[in-house]
Amino acid sequence: MKISASIYSAKNHDLVSLLKELDELNIDFLHIDCFDKDFEKVKADLKIIRANSNTKLDFHAITKDAKRYIALAEEFKIEKMTFQLENLENELPNIENRSFELGLAIVSDTPIEHFEQYKSDIDFILLMTTEPGVSGSKFQRKNFNRIRKARKLFPNLNIHVDGGINAEVSFILRMLGVYSAVSGSFLVNHKNLASALIDLRFAHTGSEVLVKEYQIAPKELPILDAEKTNFKEIITTLEDYKLGFVFFEKQGKFYGVCSNADLRKGIINHLNNLNDINVEELINSKPFSISENISTSEMISAIKTKNFPILFLPVLADDKTISGALTFNQLIKGEA
Numbered sequence: 001m002k003i004s005a006s007i008y009s010a011k012n013h014d015l016v017s018l019l020k021e022l023d024e025l026n027i028d029f030l031h032i033d034c035f036d037k038d039f040e041k042v043k044a045d046l047k048i049i050r051a052n053s054n055t056k057l058d059f060h061a062i063t064k065d066a067k068r069y070i071a072l073a074e075e076f077k078i079e080k081m082t083f084q085l086e087n088l089e090n091e092l093p094n095i096e097n098r099s100f101e102l103g104l105a106i107v108s109d110t111p112i113e114h115f116e117q118y119k120s121d122i123d124f125i126l127l128m129t130t131e132p133g134v135s136g137s138k139f140q141r142k143n144f145n146r147i148r149k150a151r152k153l154f155p156n157l158n159i160h161v162d163g164g165i166n167a168e169v170s171f172i173l174r175m176l177g178v179y180s181a182v183s184g185s186f187l188v189n190h191k192n193l194a195s196a197l198i199d200l201r202f203a204h205t206g207s208e209v210l211v212k213e214y215q216i217a218p219k220e221l222p223i224l225d226a227e228k229t230n231f232k233e234i235i236t237t238l239e240d241y242k243l244g245f246v247f248f249e250k251q252g253k254f255y256g257v258c259s260n261a262d263l264r265k266g267i268i269n270h271l272n273n274l275n276d277i278n279v280e281e282l283i284n285s286k287p288f289s290i291s292e293n294i295s296t297s298e299m300i301s302a303i304k305t306k307n308f309p310i311l312f313l314p315v316l317a318d319d320k321t322i323s324g325a326l327t328f329n330q331l332i333k334g335e336a
Contacts, residue, residue: 001173002180003200004029004058004160007049009184015045018188019053025197029058029080031162031182036063046076056080058182060105060126060162064089073100082126082160086110092118103160108140112149119154124179130163139164144214147176152220167199168207172214172296177330206297211290215315215324222246223322226255231277234258243327245312248283253320256285259311289314292323299326 005027010018022030030049034042049057056079061069066083070093073081082103083092095102104118105126115125127146130137143161150159161173162182173181183200190196199205222241224233226248237246238260248255266282267274288306290299292315303310310328317323 001170001178001201002028003187003197004031004162004180004182005187006031006033006162006182006184007188008033010188012189015048016052019049019055021193022188023053023055025194027055027197029056029180031058031060031184033060034062034069039068043072046072046078050076058082058160058180060084062087066090066093070095070098073098080124082124084128085114092121094121105162108143108146112146112153115150115154115157119157122157124158124160125150125154126160126162128163129161129165137164139166139169141209141213144172144176144209145217147173147178148214148216148220151177165200167196167203167205168209168296170200171203171205172207172209175326175328175331176214204300206295206300208295208297210293210295211299211315211326212292212323215292215326217324218322221322221325224248226250226279226283229279231274231279231282234263234279234282238263243312243325244329245325247314247322247325249322254289254314254316254322256283257287257314258282258284287314289316290326291315292317 005022007015007018007030030053032042057076058080059073059078060082062084063069064087066088069081072078078100080101080103082105084105086107101123102121103124103126104115104122105128106114107128127143127150129139129143147159147161158179160180160182161178165173165181165183166186170181181200187193187196187200222237222243224237224246227250234246245257245259247257262282262284266277270277288310290302290313312328313326314322315324315326
């Protein structure tokens, strides 16, 4: 996951010294928030930034009219330009042959579906997870599910997240496949910027956020009835969902899992008689699973006790029904 440093959140650095330190740390982007009232000041700062840093710029304009910001993007060769959708009073201009990536941002109470009419015109979406322009606010947890929804509805758009991001939240965002996270106070006001950046990028840091707050919901999971399914349906379901596993229920309770590896093992054991494969042979009825009511830190501790790689986890309710699932493929890809 890319990290974008919110430079206007810094309290104890002058602009040039902050730029120098962030450049030395190879930060991915410099994030700049700009309201209309601050346009001239920010434009002056852009001259300073371009004179002192080669880091890519991630610009967020909270404006009624996008036109002069588009000119600003061209003048200062801004790499990413985002407009706050709720503030725009005029239509987003049709920009031909633009030299920057274009994004739209929404606050936590705006439905994700608002991106639908713009999805062919933009390159990414930015989900504001605290109030725009207010540094130091807490991440609003309902956005975990909004991120999942955005990835499902707009698979071709990168997802950027801004607001309340610390090492603990960053770990969950990396699991969810977020492309870029804006970090303000946690990063630029940290007593050790290098340590903070390492935590944002790589730390497997737990938190008191419960796994059920960001798990994949049952309605989005491949779940079959172990007593009614067959070999063909298992293969088809694995292919349709492309998650690498199928969950099984028996009499409404969680019964087990068939992963791609379990399927391959079953096929190898019956290469000459595939029609004789018994579904029970493909199901791991004792997989590692977790409760929906444990925290992220407890989940990490439980995973560390295992001596085998974990690509996904069934999440169970207290009555042993399927509450959801967690997958770790995005986290693994991001840290490869």
